[in-house]
Amino acid sequence: MISVKGLVKYYGTMRGVDGVSFEVRAGEIYGLLGPNGAGKTTTLKIIAGLLKPTAGEVRVMGISPVKDPVAVKKLIGYVPEEVVLYDSLTVMEFFEFVASVRGLDQSVWSWINTLMKSFEIMQYMYTPIGALSQGTKQKVAIIAALMHKPKILILDEPLKGLDARSARIFKELMQLHIKNDGAILFSTHIMDIAESICTRIGIIYNGKILAEGSVEDLRRMANEPTGDLEEVFLALTREREEVSHIIEELRRELSR
Ligand code: ATP
Numbered sequence: 001m002i003s004v005k006g007l008v009k010y011y012g013t014m015r016g017v018d019g020v021s022f023e024v025r026a027g028e029i030y031g032l033l034g035p036n037g038a039g040k041t042t043t044l045k046i047i048a049g050l051l052k053p054t055a056g057e058v059r060v061m062g063i064s065p066v067k068d069p070v071a072v073k074k075l076i077g078y079v080p081e082e083v084v085l086y087d088s089l090t091v092m093e094f095f096e097f098v099a100s101v102r103g104l105d106q107s108v109w110s111w112i113n114t115l116m117k118s119f120e121i122m123q124y125m126y127t128p129i130g131a132l133s134q135g136t137k138q139k140v141a142i143i144a145a146l147m148h149k150p151k152i153l154i155l156d157e158p159l160k161g162l163d164a165r166s167a168r169i170f171k172e173l174m175q176l177h178i179k180n181d182g183a184i185l186f187s188t189h190i191m192d193i194a195e196s197i198c199t200r201i202g203i204i205y206n207g208k209i210l211a212e213g214s215v216e217d218l219r220r221m222a223n224e225p226t227g228d229l230e231e232v233f234l235a236l237t238r239e240r241e242e243v244s245h246i247i248e249e250l251r252r253e254l255s256r
Contacts, residue, residue: 001026001152001183002047007056009042016042018207020056024152029174029184031198033191033233039207040187041081044156047185048078060152074102077145081156081187083137087130091121091140094129098144108147115143118169135161142170153177153184159193171197191229201229205237 002024009016017039024030032040045051047058049069058065065072086094099108116122119139124132129140138161145153153174159167174184174197188194194201195215202212211221215232219225222235234240 001061002030002185003057003059004043004047005057007043007046007058008054009039009046009051010054015207017046017053020204020207020209022202022209022212024183024185026181026183027178028199029178029186029197031194031201032185032187032204033189033194033198033201033229034187034204035189035237038189038204040189040204041156043204044078044154044185044187045080047072048076048154049073050078074148075150076152076154077148077150078154079138079141079145079156079158081160083134083141083161085129085137085140088128090126090128091132092125094140095144095147098147102148104148111149112143112147115146118173119143119166135163135166138162139166146173151182153182153186155184155186157188158186159188191233195229203233203236211236 004023005021007017007020020039020043022030032043034040042051046053047060047065049065049072052066060072061075063071063075086097089097095112099112113122116125119142121136121139121143124136124140129137132140138158142158145155159170162170174186178184178199186198200212200214201218203210203218211218213221215229218229218232218236219227222232224232224235227235231240234243
């Protein structure tokens with residue numbers, strides 16, 4: 001459902017992504033797992049048609065987001081890392097706005113109400129978005145992305161601001177989505193989240209995919225048959241030695 005080949009993005013002379021290739025199939029939650037600055041957001045924004053690549057080929061259900069970003073936006077639901085909404089609109093006005101831009105009729109309100117109840121935000125229906133907490137804004141952004149029941153979800157660290165209950169509900173929603181033959185591309189730097197949610201993981205580091213596969217596949221590649229994903233990640237990115245040195249230095253400084 002998503003195909004990325006040799007994706008490169010430069011910001012001026014700064015390298016954002018450096019030859020990334022992967023595919024996401026129906027029924028998959030593909031996790032891009034990488035540290036800060038690895039290129040996750042850049043990759044997701046290009047696939048969502050929000051940023052032009054320097055080179056490479058991207059297809060979303062066969063459509064290029066570079067050539068036809070409007071068609072791609074109809075197929076996907078995108079939740080950005082930094083949620084920026086219209087602060088002066090109430091939650092209801094914002095949903096009305098999104099529904100009209102997407103050309104949805106009144107029947108969408110039954111789905112919106114179910115989502116609002118699930119995420120416990122009914123009481124904010126008439127509150128201006130600017131007065132909401134960051135986590136509640138995140139919930140509003142998630143509902144806006146799910147409103148048109150897209151086949152593909154592109155989620156940039158979507159659990160970051162959510163409380164435990166909402167995170168649980170969102171994870172269940174993700175499972176229902178892929179059981180319905182949808183696909184999810186998901187970015188995170190949190191190992192536990194990647195391990196518990198993703199069917200396949202691509203480890204992205206310095207703008208490149210270093211390894212990909214199930215957690216079991218990655219364990220095998222890293223020669224860490226019993227290690228947790230953190231150990232596997234440190235082995236594959238060859239950061240383990242550097243981390244040990246840093247910890248040693250911290251220990252020395254603290255004992256002075
Ligand atoms: P994080 O986990 O911190 O969100 P990320 O993996 O999403 O990181 P990106 O935001 O894609 O990483 O950034 C990849 C690289 O591109 C970084 O070196 C970053 O500094 C650079 N970069 C991203 N956006 C811009 C920009 N608008 N201008 C210049 N450089 C940028």
